[in-house]
Amino acid sequence: MIIGGGFAGVWSAAGAALARGERNLRITLIAPNEHLVLRPRLYEPEPDLAKVELERICGPIGVEHLRASVSTIDTARCVVVADEREIGYDRLVLAAGSRLVTPQGLPGAERLFDIDTLGGALRLTEHLRGRKNCSVVVVGAGFVGLEAATALAGRGQVVLVDRSEVIGAPLGPGPREQIESALEMLGIERRLGTTVTAVGDGCAVLSDASRLEADAVVWSAGMRASKLTRQISSRLDPLGRVPVDRWLRAVPPGVFVAGDTAAAPFDAEHTVMQACQHATPLGKVAGYNAVADLLGLPLRDFTPGPYVTCLDLGGAGGVFTRGWDRRVMASGADGAAIKKRINQAIHPPVDDARAILAAADRVRIELPFFPLTEDTAIPAT
Ligand SMILES: Cc1cc2nc3c(=O)[nH]c(=O)nc-3n(C[C@H](O)[C@H](O)[C@H](O)COP(=O)(O)OP(=O)(O)OC[C@H]3O[C@@H](n4cnc5c(N)ncnc54)[C@H](O)[C@@H]3O)c2cc1C
The missing domain is CATH 3.50.50.60 (FAD/NAD(P)-binding domain)
Structure with missing residues (x-):
């Protein structure tokens, strides 16, 4: 079972x-x-x-x-x-x-959006559909928050809020430079060392008492x-x-x-x-x-x-890293191309028992699109 x-x-x-x-x-x-x-x-x-x-x-x-x-x-x-x-x-x-762990006791928490579940992602898409130049606040600048913020950047003004003093804290310093320049290029404002303390109708209040206009507040922390x-x-x-x-x-x-x-x-x-x-x-x-x-x-x-990470950074491309120190192997358009192939590769085979069972027999990840074979040693970090 x-x-x-x-x-x-x-x-x-x-x-x-x-x-x-x-x-x-x-x-x-x-x-x-x-x-x-x-x-x-x-x-x-x-x-x-x-x-x-x-x-x-x-x-x-x-x-x-x-x-x-x-x-x-x-x-x-x-x-x-x-x-x-x-x-x-x-x-x-x-x-x-x-x-996703949603914040307990946050005033206006019922107004939060997320992209954690299909239902959550559809609700956000519907909410923003047809709106021009919308303003979105994304809370959490980790793996999910960075992809959400950069994907939404084309829709209007995006502000990325994180308690941490650095962008992408869970990813470590490896890809930080690439992520910073992607956010810069996309015009995403960063409010670091802060969090959202209340969500109002069309706004978010931050822990430094500032108020941000927000058609949607997307929670992506934890x-x-x-x-x-x-x-x-x-x-x-x-x-x-x-x-x-x-x-x-x-x-x-x-x-x-x-x-x-x-x-x-x-x-x-x-x-x-x-x-x-x-x-x-x-x-x-x-x-x-x-x-x-x-x-x-x-x-x-x-x-x-081998452990790898690939982030989609929207209009700024993507960043692909390997090893636990997340050394950058590809960025920009090359990073985006790898992400696209990963997003195709995670789709399991369907309708064909032999293909499904053969895939079940291959346990190590395969990255045919990148010169990283099973024998490629990843130096210990
Ligand atoms: C926006 C986003 C981006 C991500 N990007 C990446 C990425 O780039 N790379 C990467 O490797 N990972 C990424 N992840 C993480 C990845 O999606 C998860 O690690 C992965 O989905 C975990 O798979 P799972 O089967 O363990 O759990 P889940 O995907 O959470 O599936 C759990 C299943 O269990 C079912 N279930 C739950 N409770 C019960 C119950 N009580 N009874 C019966 N069934 C139950 C659910 O309905 C669901 O079918 C991302 C996640 C998100 C949300």
């Missing part, structure tokens, strides 16, 4: 189907959504295109999709409760993902793993993720964890990122191992490929 229909859940299903082969074993994916949402593309002008019908992936590989939401996981009894129905499992993969993780472990990491071993097993017997809910070791110094780049191989290994464990087959190690 797999909980979640995001990248990790879908690839767990494919990994499980790969390990199952011709054997008679039921694989069920439980998720309320009808589509896999390609969250990394939700900053695009037409977010409704960033989705893939789950049935086109699950159907061909013989995985049942149960449209429901899980409220309880009882690892002692090996049952979950989905839409008030109790269902037993032999092996479980938790892949319920993450959500992600946290699904609360279901609390039912698996009492030792969650600061992102709310379950610690797992290199086979992606959690402590309760028969439970594997993948994607944004898993604090899996990447190397001696790092755990994986809450990123599709890691959710995909985590899913492939967790699903495979859940079935292999049940059938008494050897488990697969989680051996992720």
Whole structure:
């Protein structure tokens, strides 16, 4: 049984189907959504295109999709409760993902927009549709906030607000120069060392008491793993993720964890990122191992490929980095071209069992468009 229909859940299903082969074993994916949402593309002008019908992936590989939401996981009894129905499992993969943390108690919080979910991105698109020269305040200058701000820059005046004194703090200093010059080029105003303390009708109030005109305030600060993780472990990491071993097993017997809910070791110094780049191989290994464990087959190690980052910077192109110090390998138009190819590459194969299962068998990321092969050593940082 797999909980979640995001990248990790879908690839767990494919990994499980790969390990199952011709054997008679039921694989069920439980998720309320009808589509896999390609969250990394939700900053695009037409977010409704960033989705893939789950049935086109699950159907061909013989995985049942149960449209429901899980409220309880009882690892002692090996049952979950989905839409008030109790269902037993032999092996479980938790892949319920993450959500944006919205501020508690912020006056006017109900007026905030986000691009965290398909519904959120569509709401923002609709809200701004047809408006000329709109003013937008984006809160959070990390991965998501930078893509949101630079994508919206063509629409009018964008102000980027962050508590940190530097732009792109979570990305470190590696790509900062490229990001700064992109923001400069796009005319995006930066208000650093501040945050939004209230959202009014058509305005945002900042912690330095200044007031900004805002047709929309887009919140993009902070992600946290699904609360279901609390039912698996009492030792969650600061992102709310379950610690797992290199086979992606959690402590309760028969439970594997993948994607944004898993604090899996990447190397001696790092755990994986809450990123599709890691959710995909985590899913492939967790699903495979859940079935292999049940059938008494050897488990697969989680051996992720080199860590890379690619940011879309709208009209200023993109920036592509590699390594945990995020050394810039390409920027401007070259960076944008790589991002475009990544956004195509994350689209899973559909309607074709052989192609889906073959992809499930390839765990390390492939970057055919960049000279970074599996053998390319990334110097330790
Ligand atoms: C705007 C944006 C840009 C991003 N850009 C990048 C990028 O450039 N590169 C990158 O690598 N990553 C990027 N990410 C992060 C990436 O999208 C996530 O890391 C990835 O989606 C995680 O996949 P997941 O399957 O673990 O979780 P999710 O995508 O969160 O999917 C979780 C699934 O679980 C289901 N679920 C949740 N709760 C329950 C429940 N109780 N019962 C049943 N099902 C449940 C959900 O409906 C969903 O189907 C971006 C994210 C956003 C929002």
